[in-house]
Amino acid sequence: xxxxxxxxxLIIIVNGDLDHHNAEIIKNVADVNIMENKIRNxxxxxxxxxxxxxxxxxxxxxxxxxxxxxxxxxxxVNLNQAVERIFQISGLxxxxxxxxxxxxxxxxxxxx
Amino acid sequence: xxxxxxxLYLEIESKSENESLARVxxxxxxxxxxxxxxxxxxxxxxxxxxxxxxxIHGYEGNEGIIKIxxxxxxxxxxxxxxxxxxxxADVKQAMQPLxxxxxxxxxxxxxxxFMEIFMDELNVESESGKGTKIMMKKxxxxx
Numbered sequence: 001x002x003x004x005x006x007x008x009x010l011i012i013i014v015n016g017d018l019d020h021h022n023a024e025i026i027k028n029v030a031d032v033n034i035m036e037n038k039i040r041n042x043x044x045x046x047x048x049x050x051x052x053x054x055x056x057x058x059x060x061x062x063x064x065x066x067x068x069x070x071x072x073x074x075x076x077v078n079l080n081q082a083v084e085r086i087f088q089i090s091g092l093x094x095x096x097x098x099x100x101x102x103x104x105x106x107x108x109x110x111x112x
Numbered sequence: 113x114x115x116x117x118x119x120l121y122l123e124i125e126s127k128s129e130n131e132s133l134a135r136v137x138x139x140x141x142x143x144x145x146x147x148x149x150x151x152x153x154x155x156x157x158x159x160x161x162x163x164x165x166x167x168i169h170g171y172e173g174n175e176g177i178i179k180i181x182x183x184x185x186x187x188x189x190x191x192x193x194x195x196x197x198x199x200x201a202d203v204k205q206a207m208q209p210l211x212x213x214x215x216x217x218x219x220x221x222x223x224x225x226f227m228e229i230f231m232d233e234l235n236v237e238s239e240s241g242k243g244t245k246i247m248m249k250k251x252x253x254x255x
Contacts, residue, residue, distance in 0.1 A: 016132075017132055017160075019128075019131050019132060019160050019164065020128050020131055020160075020164040020167065020168065021128035021129055021131055021132065023218075024128065027218070051135075051153070051156060051157075051160075053157050053160040053161055053164070053226065054161060054164075054219075054220045054221075054222035054223050054225075054226050055164060055219075055220075057220040057222060058217075058218040058219050058220040059218060061218065061220065062218040081149075081150075082149075082150075082153040085150075085153070086157070089226075089229060090220070090222055
């Protein structure tokens, strides 16, 4: 995984499958960044990932809870069909917003 | 070719790294039935949930062996995933959507629900202190 900070937004680029193994790694790296960089919003970028299971739901909901207390928002971009299906079936799309690209998400966050 | 039965036996160490290995191997085995992309992803998700369940709950992060048995019979894939871990005291409760004994560890409680949704049949046998066996069935080309 890779992270980028743009203003008060953290972009998490998921590399490979988002399963329990990777969820633990992402959780740790994301939380350090959220604290250190005074992060308000989080973008999960799935451009390098084509699989997610229920562990992915846990890690995304966890980050959402962390930032939403301070009014932050979480979203996911570049979803393939398989990941999109997990979003729909689990109802995750009701909490984690969905945009086509990182730029679209940033534009939306900055428009607040 | 699909008239005969084909079998796959696999034993893996209970480690989170092996979750991806398990779903790749099982989906490669299932590829003999010429599944659609959606069916492949269904199988991968269900296997991932079952193996993760053994790693996190069965062995609670400790050492252990997870057994994966697959069988193809006509257009049906059978996948059994078992561990000799702590077992589940109340299987019915564990299978409730959103139920999790590890909410503080950010487990969504969707594992069994996903196995149920993505496969055509799911049965779970478990005994406290003895282990858990998850039995799943997927009909390929069933829709």
